[in-house]
Amino acid sequence: MAKRIICLFDVDGTLTAPQQVIKPSVEKFLFETVKKEFDLAIVGGSDLTKIQKQLGGENVINKYKYVFAENGLVAFKDGKRLRGETIQSIIGEDALQDFINFVLRYISELKLPFKRGTFVEFRTGIINISPVGRNCTQEERIRFYEYDTEHLIRQKFIQAIKKEFPNLALTYSIGGQISFDVFPNGWDKTYCLRHIQGYDEIHFFGDKAHEGGNDYEIYESDLTVGHRVDDPEDTVNQLKVLMTLINETKAKDQLNVPMQCV
Numbered sequence: 001m002a003k004r005i006i007c008l009f010d011v012d013g014t015l016t017a018p019q020q021v022i023k024p025s026v027e028k029f030l031f032e033t034v035k036k037e038f039d040l041a042i043v044g045g046s047d048l049t050k051i052q053k054q055l056g057g058e059n060v061i062n063k064y065k066y067v068f069a070e071n072g073l074v075a076f077k078d079g080k081r082l083r084g085e086t087i088q089s090i091i092g093e094d095a096l097q098d099f100i101n102f103v104l105r106y107i108s109e110l111k112l113p114f115k116r117g118t119f120v121e122f123r124t125g126i127i128n129i130s131p132v133g134r135n136c137t138q139e140e141r142i143r144f145y146e147y148d149t150e151h152l153i154r155q156k157f158i159q160a161i162k163k164e165f166p167n168l169a170l171t172y173s174i175g176g177q178i179s180f181d182v183f184p185n186g187w188d189k190t191y192c193l194r195h196i197q198g199y200d201e202i203h204f205f206g207d208k209a210h211e212g213g214n215d216y217e218i219y220e221s222d223l224t225v226g227h228r229v230d231d232p233e234d235t236v237n238q239l240k241v242l243m244t245l246i247n248e249t250k251a252k253d254q255l256n257v258p259m260q261c262v
Contacts (some may be wrong), residue, residue, distance in 0.1 A: 002250060003200040006065065007034065007239070008224070010215050011044040013095050013207035014235050016054050018177050019141070026232050027056065029239070031063070039199075040065035043192045044212055045173070047123050048074050071183065072192025073125030082195055091182045095168065099182075102164050103129055106157065110186055113147060114140060125187055130179035131157060145177035154180050175190050175214035189218035201225055202231075203242065206234050 012018045015026060022052050030040060041064055044051050048069040052060050061067045062079040071074075075082040088096055100120060116133035128134075131153050132144040148154055158172040158180060171188055174180045189206075196202060202224045206215030209228040219226035227242075229235045 003246075004039075004198060005037075005201045005203060005246070006041055006196065006199045007242075008041045008043055008192075008196070008202055008204045008218075009032060009235070010175055010204075010206035010208070011042060011046065011051055011054055013231065014205050014229055015042070015232055017232070019138070020054065022055050023232060026236060034239055034243070038203075039065040041196070043066070043072060043189050043218070045071055045126060045128070045175055045189070066192070066196060068189075068192040068195070070123050070125045071181075071187055071189045073123075073187065075192065075193065075195050080084035084124060087123075087127065087184060087187075088131075091168065091170075095165075099161075099165060099168070100127070101142040102161065106160060107131055110153070110157075112153070113143070116140065125183055125191075127182040128179050129157070129182060132178050134179065136178065141177050148178075152250055173214040173216075174212055175208050181214060189215060189222070190221050193218070193221065193223050202223065203227060205229050205238065207231070 009015050015030075018249045034040065042060075043049065046069065049065075050067050051067070052058055052260055056063065061076040065078065067076040073084045073086075075084060083244045090097070100122075103120055107115075110131055112132055114132070114136075117135040119130055119133050121128040121130070122135060129147065132140070136144065154174050158174075161172065161182075169185045171185050172182055173178055173188060193202070204215075204218050204221075204224040206213075206219055207229050208215040209219035209226060210216060218224055219228065227238050229238060
């Protein structure tokens with residue numbers, strides 16, 4: 001019997017360029033070629049609205065077998081919403097406000113080449129923090145990423161938060177170009193795996209699979225077969241390799257099936 005396989009994709013840097021819309025050629029390949037062989041699912045740290053904007057509108061929850069926003073805290077299967085949790089129910093309102101107040105003070109004292117708006121974005125299971133502000137333009141996004149690569153703004157910010165709140169059971173994960181995510185321990189992208197059932201293999205594709213990246217934990221999970229990718233084009237190429245390997249295995253299995261006596 002053929003294995004039941006599902007391909008689970010990160011969004012930014014894997015199916016799309018950061019914060020950009022999926023290319024028609026990538027989408028066509030997924031749904032006209034890959035979906036004939038495997039079920040498809042997506043998991044992102046962003047909220048559902050951003051994922052829908054990048055992957056084709058509100059209908060995205062019906063196009064993929066599973067859609068996981070905010071690492072799976074907002075989850076859909078076959079277009080239907082699954083139960084989730086909230087970050088404030090875990091941390092508590094008082095600690096949450098202390099945390100946000102500290103973050104805003106730190107940003108107010110941070111000197112950067114430029115700053116824009118929306119520095120803290122509160123989601124269902126994640127707090128997204130952007131030192132430069134999520135309202136920056138695409139050009140400014142790239143400029144900040146280059147500046148951050150040299151000056152390690154986000155890494156230093158995370159260390160300051162950890163020092164201020166050593167007892168909060170939180171995980172800090174750098175993803176994308178301008179921000180980092182904060183969430184309760186265990187609420188990284190592996191959170192979504194509790195919803196996926198009935199498959200022999202879960203193949204995960206992500207670009208931030210290095211330690212500290214927001215794909216690291218799910219890439220390393222014993223429940224997944226991890227594929228580290230560089231960009232959407234690399235994702236397509238690795239999918240082609242995977243389909244070739246699976247089809248070769250099927251062919252060998254068919255040749256090894258013993259003939260029945262008539």
